[in-house]
Amino acid sequence: MNNRDQLLSVKDLSISFKLRRGALTAVNRVSFDLAKGERLGLVGESGAGKSVTGFGILNLVSKPGRITGGSIHFEGRDLTRLSEEELRRIRGNRISMIFQDPMMTLNPVLTIGTQMEETLLAHRNISRREAAAIALDRIRKVAISSPEKRLKQYPHEFSGGMRQRIVIAIALLTSPALIIADEPTTALDVTIQADILELLLHLCESEQMGLILITHDLAVVSQVTDRIAVMYAGMIMETGSTEQIITKPQHPYTRGLLGALPQNIPRGGRLKQIPGVMPSPSSIPPGCPFGDRCLSCEDVCRREVPPLTPKEAGCLAACHLLD
C-alpha cells in the first residue's frame, strides 16, 4: 500500500520513557495506516500502550516519554520531524483529539462560546463574528438544543454526555481530516454512550473525517469502525477488518479477548479466561510479549519477537504459529 494514498501512515513507531532505573518501552515498533474517511479502532487492555500511541501521533507524550523511532506520515509530512511550532498548527486544526474526561478539554471559567471562538481564532484569520457563526453551526451539528442559549453557558451547566458533545463540536470547528478519540464514552452511561457513538459515526461519514477510536471495549469498536488494530504490551498483535477480527480472529490474544466476553458464551457457562496478567513495560519477557499467557507458546515464541506480517485470513498478525 502506497504511503501517499493514506491519510495517516504510522511506521515502526516507538515511544519510550526514560526513567532513572532505565528506559521503558511503552510503544514498540507500532505500524498502521488510515485511509481518508476511514475509521480504525485501536483496541487493548489498560497498559497496552494505545493511549500513548494516540498521544504520540501528535507528539503529546509528556517527558520523560519521547518518540524514539519510526515515522508518522500525515498529509505529506513526517510529524516526528516537525518543530513544535509546525505541530501546533496541526493539533486542533488538521488533527483533533477527544479525551475521556471532557473537562480535560473544557475550561471551567469560560463560556462554551468563548472557548470555541478562541480555538477558531487560533487557527484561522477570521473575525470574531465569523468565528461565532461557525461555533453555532458546530453546536447544531452535535444536536444540542437551544444552541444560542447554550453557547453563553459554562461547562458546569451541562451533564457529562452534553459536555462530551461540546468537546466533539470543538473538535469539528476547523473541519479536521482526522479525529483521535481516546476512550470518549467510557465514563458515560450506556444510553448516552450509544447516542454519542452514533453521533461520532454520523459526523465522520458526513464530514469525511478519519477516526482513530482508542478503547478497551470490543463491542463499541465493532459498531463504529471499519478496521481494528489489537494492541498488547506495546505491540500490535493483529490488524484487520472489523468483521474479520470479530468473527474470525487469528491471533491467540485476540481470540482470548473475544472468548472472555460474556456475550460469546452461553448463559451461566464458564468464560474463557486468559491466565496471568499483561506484563508491565518494565517486565516484558523476551520474544513474544504474550508468550507467558499463550496456550500455544513454542520455543521460537520465547526467543524471537514475531513481526507483524500478512496472514492467510487477510489480516496482519504478529504470531510465529500462524505462518
Place this chain on the structure above:
Amino acid sequence: MAALVNIQNISKHFDISGSWLERLRLVDGKIRQEHTVVRAVNNVSLDVHEGETLSVVGESGCGKSTLARTVMRLYPPNEGRVLYRGKRIDNLDSNGMRTYRAKMQMVFQDPYASLNPRMRVRQILQEPIRFLRGGEVPKGEIHDRVADIMLQVGVDPDWQDRYPHEFSGGQRQRISIARSLAVDPEFIVADEPIAALDVSIQAQILNLLMDLQQKRGLTYMFISHDLSVVKHISSRVAVMYLGTVCELAGAEAVFESPQHPYTRALLSAIPRLGEQGFGHEKLKGDVPTPIKLPSGCVFHSRCRHADKRCTEQIPNLLPAANGARVACHAIEEQRI
C-alpha cells in the same frame, strides 16, 4: 424458594443542605431556609431468594449502590425494613448486627480503596474471623483458614505477608472476595466487583464468583451497570431508574422480552458485538436529578408513552407478562 433477605419499602435520602448558613437563600426578597435532599432510593421492595443471583442494574445515579449499602446496614434506612431469614435487621444496634455481619458480606468496586493499605494481607483476612467468628474458630486454626481461603480465590498463600499495593487490581479484588468469604457467609452483596478490571481479568473473577457460589451455596446480590455480565450470571434482574425499581423479572425474560420502556431503551443501547451501526431506542431529554424528583412516575419526562396519569401517580410494581413485575401505567392499561 424461601426468601433469604426481604427488602420492604426501603427509602434512603441524603440531606446535603450543609450548615445553617449554607441553607439560607434569598427568595422574593425574603430570606428562607432551603433543604436540599438527594432522594437516592424510594420505596423499593425486593426479595432475595436463597441460592439465587439477583442483579440490580441501572445507570449512574439510579440508587443501586445506595440500595446495596442500605441492605447491608452500612446506611440506616429512612423508611422501610430489611429482614434476614424473617428477622428485622434494620433496627438493630451494632451489637445486635454482629451475628448478622458474619452471614452478610460485601465486596466493593474499587480494589484500591477497599483494602487497608497499612495492613498485610494476612491481617486483612484474619481480622474478620477474629472479630466475627472469634468464639467459634480456635486461634490455631485461623492461620490455616487464611491460607485455605487464599488458595480458593487463586492468590498464593506465600504472599500473605505482603501489602495490598504489591498486588494488581485483579488480585486485590480476589483478596476482597477472600475477606468476605473468610467468615463463611451465606449472602454476599457485590457492588460492581469487576467494573474496575480489564476484560480478561473480569472473566477470571466472574468464573471465580460462579465457582464459589456453586461450591458454597452462596446467595448473591450483584450490582452492575454492565448488562452483558449481568445477563450471563443472574437468575433474576431488577432494573432501577432514579431510585425506583421499574422492572423485576427472570434474567432470560428481561433480556429476551423487556417490557418497561426504560428497560427496553437500556437494553437496546448495549453495544452488540459484530453489529454495525445503531438502532437503539432514544430517550428524550436528560436524566433528571434525584434532588428534584419528577412527580408521578420518575421516568415520565423521558418516556414516549407518558400521559397525564404518569405525571401524577407513581406506578406500583405489578405482575405483567412472562412472570415479570413492571411499574408502568401504560403497561397496566395495556397501552403498550
